[in-house]
Amino acid sequence: MFDSIDDWLIIAVVAGILFYGSTKIPQLARSLGRSMGEFKRGRLEVDRELKAEQAALAAGTAPSPPTTTGPSH
Numbered sequence: 001m002f003d004s005i006d007d008w009l010i011i012a013v014v015a016g017i018l019f020y021g022s023t024k025i026p027q028l029a030r031s032l033g034r035s036m037g038e039f040k041r042g043r044l045e046v047d048r049e050l051k052a053e054q055a056a057l058a059a060g061t062a063p064s065p066p067t068t069t070g071p072s073h
Contacts (some may be wrong), residue, residue, distance in 0.1 A: 018029065 016025065
């Protein structure tokens with residue numbers, strides 16, 4: 001009966017329209033688009049930071065981690 005993914009997609013769209021109504025769907029799509037944009041920006045920022053760290057390590061200019069000294073007796 002529902003052998004292809006297209007059939008299920010049509011059912012999902014119809015169910016979404018019935019559940020949310022035709023006025024809420026554009027708002028949901030806009031919100032989803034904004035969320036995806038924020039996620040992409042965050043992912044790109046992390047990628048840039050990792051590349052900068054790798055470049056600094058390769059160049060030998062990365063700061064060394066702070067050393068801790070034990071209590072002196």
